[in-house]
Amino acid sequence: MVSACLAALLATLAVVTALAGAAPASSSVDPGSAQSPIDLRRSQITFVNHLPAIRFSYPRKADVTLNNTGSPGEESTVRAEVPAGAASITLSGTRYTLQQFHWHTPSEHEINGHRSAMEMHLVHGASDGSLLVIGVLIEQGRANRVLEPIFADLPAAAGETRPVAGVRIDDLLPDDVSSYRYTGSLTTPPFTEGVQWIVLAHPITLSKHQIHAFQALFEEGNSREVQPLNGRKVLSDAGRHNHGDRD
Numbered sequence: 001m002v003s004a005c006l007a008a009l010l011a012t013l014a015v016v017t018a019l020a021g022a023a024p025a026s027s028s029v030d031p032g033s034a035q036s037p038i039d040l041r042r043s044q045i046t047f048v049n050h051l052p053a054i055r056f057s058y059p060r061k062a063d064v065t066l067n068n069t070g071s072p073g074e075e076s077t078v079r080a081e082v083p084a085g086a087a088s089i090t091l092s093g094t095r096y097t098l099q100q101f102h103w104h105t106p107s108e109h110e111i112n113g114h115r116s117a118m119e120m121h122l123v124h125g126a127s128d129g130s131l132l133v134i135g136v137l138i139e140q141g142r143a144n145r146v147l148e149p150i151f152a153d154l155p156a157a158a159g160e161t162r163p164v165a166g167v168r169i170d171d172l173l174p175d176d177v178s179s180y181r182y183t184g185s186l187t188t189p190p191f192t193e194g195v196q197w198i199v200l201a202h203p204i205t206l207s208k209h210q211i212h213a214f215q216a217l218f219e220e221g222n223s224r225e226v227q228p229l230n231g232r233k234v235l236s237d238a239g240r241h242n243h244g245d246r247d
């Protein structure tokens with residue numbers, strides 16, 4: 001399926017290149033200049049003492065529906081769909097409702113060129129349609145009890161769904177939510193820009209077994225490569241604890 005998909009992509013690129021004539025193909029196929037994910041390089045980050053606080057209204061327990069999205073390549077994932085209005089955050093006076101969370105392997109964002117084993121994306125939307133995604137890097141370590149009811153039985157087949165009751169949404173994130181913030185895009189087609197990204201500086205862990213359970217479903221990975229920063233500003237409140245740790 002992947003090679004057929006690649007062939008189709010190459011055919012599309014060939015057509016686009018032909019249509020573009022002497023113009024560089026990238027001007028026709030480039031989805032934009034403010035894309036995600038990115039490599040969060042220390043030298044390109046503006047560290048500040050305080051960023052606007054995120055107020056979390058995540059519930060103690062929520063019933064989610066897992067959905068193996070079944071699309072090819074980087075679009076495929078297992079998504080946990082959250083009931084409308086069950087969870088939200090407020091940032092700078094705007095309320096963003098948690099719509100779904102899902103995973104990528106390996107991580108999409110990098111920190112100083114380091115890719116984590118996985119990354120979780122919590123996708124939030126405001127009433128005006130604007131999107132805010134919280135990215136959480138996942139390293140191999142202790143088993144994750146909050147995610148165990150999900151990872152113990154991931155829907156393996158494309159299109160398969162499974163309800164999971166009582167997921168402790170309020171315990172999904174690390175205690176320290178210092179972060180890197182920038183404006184980027186969706187990491188899957190149509191790569192829509194104007195997405196607010198909050199990538200947490202501190203990872204959560206999954207056990208080797210839990211990570212393998214996900215990777216077994218997406219053996220070739222389901223992550224987009226990092227995209228150029230193109231002069232965008234990345235703000236962070238994560239630098240204050242590790243002055244002198246320069247790399």
Ligand SMILES: [Zn+2]
Nearest residue numbers: 102104121187
């Ligand atoms: Zn994602």
